[in-house]
Amino acid sequence: MRYNFAMLQIEHGDLAAAADLLAESEDFTKSQPNRWPWPIVDSVQVGRGRLCYERNEPAQALHLLQTGIELAQQRRNLYVIIDGYLTLAWVHQTQGAGALAQAALDQATALLSKATRPGTAQLVAAHQARLWLAQGEWERVNHWVQSQTATPTVDPVDGHPARAFTLAAIFIAQGAETAPQGLALLDRLTRIATDWANRRLQIYTLQALAFRQLGQQAEAQQALKQALAVGESAGYLRLLVDQGAALAPLLTHLPATPYRDHLLAALGGENRAPAASVSVPSHVIANQSLIEPLSERELAVLRLVVTGASNQLIADQLVITVGTVKNHMTSILGKLGAGNRWEAIRRAEEIGLL
Numbered sequence: 001m002r003y004n005f006a007m008l009q010i011e012h013g014d015l016a017a018a019a020d021l022l023a024e025s026e027d028f029t030k031s032q033p034n035r036w037p038w039p040i041v042d043s044v045q046v047g048r049g050r051l052c053y054e055r056n057e058p059a060q061a062l063h064l065l066q067t068g069i070e071l072a073q074q075r076r077n078l079y080v081i082i083d084g085y086l087t088l089a090w091v092h093q094t095q096g097a098g099a100l101a102q103a104a105l106d107q108a109t110a111l112l113s114k115a116t117r118p119g120t121a122q123l124v125a126a127h128q129a130r131l132w133l134a135q136g137e138w139e140r141v142n143h144w145v146q147s148q149t150a151t152p153t154v155d156p157v158d159g160h161p162a163r164a165f166t167l168a169a170i171f172i173a174q175g176a177e178t179a180p181q182g183l184a185l186l187d188r189l190t191r192i193a194t195d196w197a198n199r200r201l202q203i204y205t206l207q208a209l210a211f212r213q214l215g216q217q218a219e220a221q222q223a224l225k226q227a228l229a230v231g232e233s234a235g236y237l238r239l240l241v242d243q244g245a246a247l248a249p250l251l252t253h254l255p256a257t258p259y260r261d262h263l264l265a266a267l268g269g270e271n272r273a274p275a276a277s278v279s280v281p282s283h284v285i286a287n288q289s290l291i292e293p294l295s296e297r298e299l300a301v302l303r304l305v306v307t308g309a310s311n312q313l314i315a316d317q318l319v320i321t322v323g324t325v326k327n328h329m330t331s332i333l334g335k336l337g338a339g340n341r342w343e344a345i346r347r348a349e350e351i352g353l354l
Contacts (some may be wrong), residue, residue, distance in 0.1 A: 013197025
């Protein structure tokens with residue numbers, strides 16, 4: 001019960017109250033040495049792990065989640081185990097361990113045959129689709145979308161909200177042609193998200209990404225400002241960062257604040273799958289307003305930087321060494337007059353290179 005209440009507090013945007021409740025619960029369990037481990041300790045560990053992940057503390061989250069899952073397995077606490085594996089998947093993904101992330105989701109999926117709580121299967125499936133999206137597995141993503149939209153009589157807003165949010169995120173990530181479908185879903189979700197800070201944050205963030213896809217920069221900036229207001233007030237970090245590296249160029253256009261910079265730092269440290277294609281249109285190469293234009297290879301590197309790819313992922317994608325990637329980045333920063341990657345992205349957008 002305490003675990004469920006703490007998770008509700010997180011969803012409503014009161015992370016501090018959730019942390020206090022979980023800390024009180026842990027203190028209580030430790031005050032009963034003759035009954036340690038107290039029955040609620042598994043849910044306390046998983047709950048604290050979920051909080052640490054949201055605050056972008058992956059190492060601590062990993063330890064708490066693994067401990068909590070092991071204890072919950074001993075007690076056969078099914079839904080705590082599932083919650084633990086879902087968050088564990090994202091911890092691994094954040095640390096660049098894609099195979100481990102998928103393995104954790106596989107564990108959650110394997111437990112669905114025992115789950116009777118409404119919406120659990122939709123929640124796990126939505127996490128799986130979002131993980132495929134984060135890893136660039138577009139064939140699997142598109143197959144999931146088809147499975148969710150194949151029956152016109154099934155309303156995607158019905159059931160667990162994770163399904164609708166995931167569909168919206170995918171429509172927006174697919175580009176300008178399908179972004180309006182994502183916006184339409186978000187508009188419907190807005191009507192049922194008034195009291196849920198985490199849902200409002202997702203709506204504003206995804207709206208910002210959709211408007212960016214549609215070239216509506218003013219609207220994108222306004223939506224992102226609303227997202228940051230909710231996120232900073234509640235203390236959310238991963239809920240924003242996990243929407244993808246495409247947020248970074250939008251964030252660089254906002255005034256510098258500790259919260260904005262914290263988000264950019266988190267985005268800059270991600271190990272994400274690079275885009276499927278890094279070909280650079282010939283008109284982009286030719287029509288540069290720089291005194292010393294970027295080469296085709298430098299433009300390819302820059303486009304991978306926009307996806308949030310690390311130097312190693314860029315090197316793997318372009319079949320070059322990490323040292324060569326760093327040399328290209330030094331040249332790109334110099335030609336664009338930028339001090340870091342995010343300034344380079346902003347400058348490149350301003351002159352039409354992206």
